[in-house]
Amino acid sequence: MANIFPKWSNALPAKVVLAFFVLAVSAVAGVTYYFTPAYSRVGYMPTQPVAFNHYLHAEQLGLDCRYCHSFVDVSGHSNVPDAASCMACHSQVRRESPLLAPVRESYASGMPIEWVRIHQVPDYVYFNHAVHVNRGISCVECHGNVNQMEVVWHDKPLTMAWCLECHRAPELAIRPLDQVYNLNWTPDNPHAHLEWAVEAVVNWNVNPPQSCSGCHR
Amino acid sequence: MKIEVTHPEPKPGEPVGAQYWRSLDEYADRPEFKEWMHREFPQGASELDGVNRRHFLKIMAASFAVAGVGLTGCRRPESYILPFSKQPEGSIPGLPVYFSSSMPDGWDNLPLVVETHQHRPTHLEGNPLYQPYGSGLTAQASASVLDLYDPDRMTSSYRGTRRITSAQVRDLLQETADKFAPTRGQGLRFW
Structure with missing residues (x-):
């Protein structure tokens, strides 16, 4: 009786499993x-109606x-800010x-600028x-170094896991209120700062919620 | 044994039961209606112009495939932030603003504290500064804030049953003001 299956079919199951795995x-x-x-959010850098330059205003000025x-x-x-702040x-x-x-048009007409x-x-x-911000979490933690951005982009993922990273260990992000x-601040002595931060979390009664209802109210 | 029963075809002229009709068109037996019955579906519904069924399925399959590829390009829609042109003093975006007000209820004037969000009233409380009511409020007055969002609410001003413009309302109020100016508002009541 002739072979129904050719010889190469012996390796076929293994190949199928391997292909499926890949x-x-x-x-x-x-x-x-x-x-x-x-991937989908970080780097989002839309064109704004007014080319406001954060680097010029916040860093240089x-x-x-x-x-x-x-x-x-x-x-x-x-x-x-309202147009009046710019003006x-x-x-x-x-x-x-x-x-x-x-900006001038919005100030004159009363219609908002569509940021x-x-x-x-x-x-x-x-x-x-x-x-x-009132408990020592800087803007930079969520928005990145906006003061260095000529055009603002989405710098941090803002996912729930990312939020929880900090809510589980706030002492790694907390900084002196002043x-x-x-946004350019870094501690002079990281070790001493961490010791201070651990104490600050206790003294300021920083108690970031990790339960669902903390943020999903 | 199997018995086959076949009804004989009704002979012409033989009554076949009550003749019912389902619409006036059918009763009138108009030629347009006959044509419509014949087509079963209204004009254009039974066929696609220029595209047969196979072609249509091909196009749909291709478009679903392309939609699948395009998913990676899906982003949330662009949304806008519309700040004020000139921010009103005392209004902080995200924080409620409280006003004291009052509301006539037919018996007397209820003192209110109105909570507003972005200048929209959302909640009424009794004014605690008015001792006799001790910050109390009637259920009707408490619910009356919903009147502002009633879709059946009047959208323009009326005098009697006649619609009047806001300019006319201003004239009317000015007239009233002039009339009651000598007595400094004595005898005038709004409700």
Whole structure:
């Protein structure tokens, strides 16, 4: 009787298993990399209606974050400045600049400037700016070095795992309250700072929630 | 044994039961209706112009495949932040603003503290500064904040049953103000 299956079919089951394994691994790796916020959000750098340069204003000119984002330490929502805030300086400085035309127009017409939102947590996540900055969590922890950005981009993934990293070990992110808005700050003595931070977490009663209802209210 | 029963075809002229009709068109037996019945579905529904069924399925399969490829390009839609042109004083985005107000309820004036979010009233409480009521409020007054979001709420001003413009309302109020100016508002009541 002739062989029904040729000889090469002996290796076939092993090959099928191997191929399946390779496919599965690459699918999982692909989804993990391309479908997670670390890839899909980080680096998001939309074109804004006004080419506001954070590097120029915050770093070179040394404006405090709170000159424009003025309610970040009193409200859960960090405000984007009104056109009048821009005009406070730009009614004197660079009055005729074409880059500022939308600002002047908004100031004159009363219509808002349509800034493109970059950082957005989902509706089912509660985030309060004030409680973070008032307990020594700097802007830089979530927004990156915005003072170095000529065009702002999404720098951190803002995933839940990423939030929890810090909520589990707040002493690694906490800093003296007078350095919260100094995005370039690094401790002179990291070891001494860590000792201070561990104490500060206790003394300031920093108790970041790790339960679901802390953020998903 | 199997018995086959076949009804004989009704002979012409033989009554075959009540003739029912389902619409006036059918009863009138109009030619347009006959044509419509014949086609069973309204014009254009029974066929695709220029595309047969096989072609249609091919196109759909291809578009689903392309949609699958395109998933990697899916991003959340662009959204905007619209700050004020000139931020009103005392209004902080994200924090409620409380106003004291009052509300006539037919018996007397209820003192209120109104919670507003971005200038929209959301909640009413009694004003604790008014001792007799001790920050109390009636259920009706408490629920009345919902009237502001009632879709059936009046959208313009009326005098009697006549719609009037807001300019006319201003004129009317000015008239009233002029009329009651000599007595400094004595005898005037709004409700």
